[in-house]
Amino acid sequence: MKSIAFSTLAVTTLAVTAAPVSADDHVSPNGVRTLSPEGGIIPTATWSLGTRAGDFIFVAGMRGIDPETNTLVPDAEGRVRQAFMNMQLIAESEGATLRDAVRLVVYVTDMYRYRPIVNQIQEELWGDGPYPPRTIIEVDRLNQDDIVEVEGTFYAPVED
Amino acid sequence: MKSIAFSTLAVTTLAVTAAPVSADDHVSPNGVRTLSPEGGIIPTATWSLGTRAGDFIFVAGMRGIDPETNTLVPDAEGRVRQAFMNMQLIAESEGATLRDAVRLVVYVTDMYRYRPIVNQIQEELWGDGPYPPRTIIEVDRLNQDDIVEVEGTFYAPVED
Amino acid sequence: MKSIAFSTLAVTTLAVTAAPVSADDHVSPNGVRTLSPEGGIIPTATWSLGTRAGDFIFVAGMRGIDPETNTLVPDAEGRVRQAFMNMQLIAESEGATLRDAVRLVVYVTDMYRYRPIVNQIQEELWGDGPYPPRTIIEVDRLNQDDIVEVEGTFYAPVED
Incomplete structure (x- = not known):
């Protein structure tokens, strides 16, 4: 519930310039900016x-949740694609493309079933590469008993 | 045993200015500083x-070990709180607050039992947020058959 | 197959200055450089x-694959050593020693069997330390049903 309130706040801040809470609430004492991009x-x-700190963007582990409905995409392939696209949206909101990923960690609940799908979706999204360095592991369980979660770190130098 | 020797050394270096080993032993060729904060x-x-490298602080996976006794806190809630506090102590020793976390990875051995406790402790420690981006996964086993481990990365720019 | 083509390309670029594809293919829009060191x-x-982005080097999860044969080293101890050496080669190609690691994440498929081997190999490679901050977890499965995977992040400031 806190998160919904937080998201609503972000929209309000954009719409109402006299909002009682300033944008500085999204910046930490040391300058870490919390990201909540539209869409x-x-x-x-x-x-x-996600966060931006200096020249790096840190995206939370993303799963295949459709932002339109806030529910999981039903089929495995579509869900993996959606997970990567959710990550991409956050990275792009800070000026980083998929090619600017410095590392991916991919968590799957079945290496044999889902690693090939991850490879296929990455070919779709990254084309002929080069691809980011990746660590892929099979874990016991993800939140909501989901099948794949993708965690990306990106680079987008701040312009002086 | 090596680690205990290392820790003793750090204390000695603070206490005895003519110590035979200089503080530079804790700095790598490229300037990575190894952290061993008091407490x-x-x-x-x-x-x-942990380490500091440039503007970032990298904290090792922390578990709910009480630094007073060097043993695990008995109850689950207390242990999760202690894990976060152990991380916090290291971050703060380099000038970063919990709000300056750029990412958390949380490893639990039972998603259904421990994720709610992690959420509760984070509300305690971060208040209304914003919270850091987080990846939470259920793994097979942690060291000492522990239940929760928390890995944090922080940002604290070096002052020029 | 893509990766083999990519690797061949890198060699060609070094050998033939009039190659149709420039070295810039290994650099992302924001300046992330993809690493494919010799050996x-x-x-x-x-x-x-791996990648270099700013002052940091991000190495993919490394396993104990012998680069001479591109097959797994048969024994557990040799395989763990090889995993660390594969990581080391990539880090060193960008001017970082093992001492310049800012963090390690170690994934094992049996905490009781493989953590002691990881500790032993790290003593071999890092000597008396200090050692990098480490997170070690037991996971369900690694690619190729392997036993240990090591993911390292390194620091090597770019010279101005």
Whole structure:
């Protein structure tokens, strides 16, 4: 519920210049900026979609949640694609393309079933590459008993 | 045993200015500084609590070990809180607050049992947020058959 | 197959100055450089060995694949050593030593069997330390049903 309030706040801040809460609430004491780009999914617990700190963008583990409906995409291939697209949206909101990923960590719940799908979707999205360095592991369980989660780190130098 | 020697060394270096080993031992060829803040837990194997490199602080996976006794906090809630506090102590020793976290990765051994506790403790520690981007996964096993491990990355720009 | 083509391309670019594809193909729009150092293993899917972005080097999860034969080292101890050496080769190609690691994440498929081997190999490679901050977890499965995977991040400031 906190997250929904937070997201609503972001929209309000854009719409109403005299909003009681300033944009500085999204910047930490040391200058870490919390990201909540338009069109992104809505976090439902104690986490946010991403941060920018210096020249790097850190995206939370993304799953195949359709931001239109905030529910999981039903089929495996579509869900993996959506996970990558959710990550992409956050990275692009800070000026980073998929090619600017410095690392991916991919968590799957079945290596044999889902690793080939991840490879296929990455070919779709990255074309002939080069691809980011990747670590892929099979874990016991993801939130909502989901099948794939993707965590990306990106680089987009701040212009002076 | 090596780690205990290392920790003792750090204390000695502070206390005795004519110590035979200089503080430079904790700085790598490229300037990575190994952290061993006062009050922190004592690593018992081939790892250290954290590093600073440039503007970032990298904290090792922290578990709910009480630094007073170097043993695990008995109850689940207390143990999760302690894990976050162990991380916080290391981050703060380099000038970063919890709000300056750029990413958390949380490893639990039971998603249904421990994710709600992690959420609750994060509300305690971060208040209304914003919260850091987070990846949470259920794994097979942690060291000492522990239940939760938290890995944080922080931002604290070096002052010029 | 893509990876093999990519690797061949890198060699060609070095050998033939009039190559139709420039070295810029290995640099992203924002300046992330994809690494494929000589002597490294050859990725067989949609990933690369590492990236450099600003002052940091991000190495993909490395396993104990012998780059001479591109097959897994048979014994556990040798395989763990090889995984660390594969990581080291990539880091060193960008001017970072093992001491310049800012963080390691180690994935094992049996905490009781493989953590002691990881500790032993790290003592071999890092000597008396200090050691990097480390997170070690037991996961369900790694690619190729492997036993240990090591993911390292390194620091090597760009000279002005």
